[in-house]
Amino acid sequence: MAITKTWEINTMKRDVSDGYVTQIIFRVKGISGSEEKARETGEVLFEKPDSLPSDFIDFTKLDAATVLSWVKTALGDEVATIETRLEAKVNEVLTPTSAVGVPW
Secondary structure (H helix, E strand, C coil), X not given: CCEEEEEEEEEEEECCCCCCEEEEEEEEEEEECCEEEEEEEEEEECCCCCCCCCCCCCHHHCXXXXXXXXXXXXXXXXXXXXXXXXXXXXXXXXXXXXXXXXXX
């Protein structure tokens, strides 16, 4: 069965004076069938420049797709690493290779 990796924004921290986003907390869910089997969370920090960039988007006009693109761009090659690690976690849940417990 295919494993779906769903990226989401959990929350963001911003400068209230101008809305510049300084921190994004994200999560990636590993879904098999219709059930979440594993999850990874992380954060991306952004240094506020001295002046706002020409492509600045007002905080109230941001959407999930835009913010997710920022996260993935900031992570770069780490996106593939996260997804590979998450897939391994889901596979371990679906077909365990170890167990914990006692025999009595």
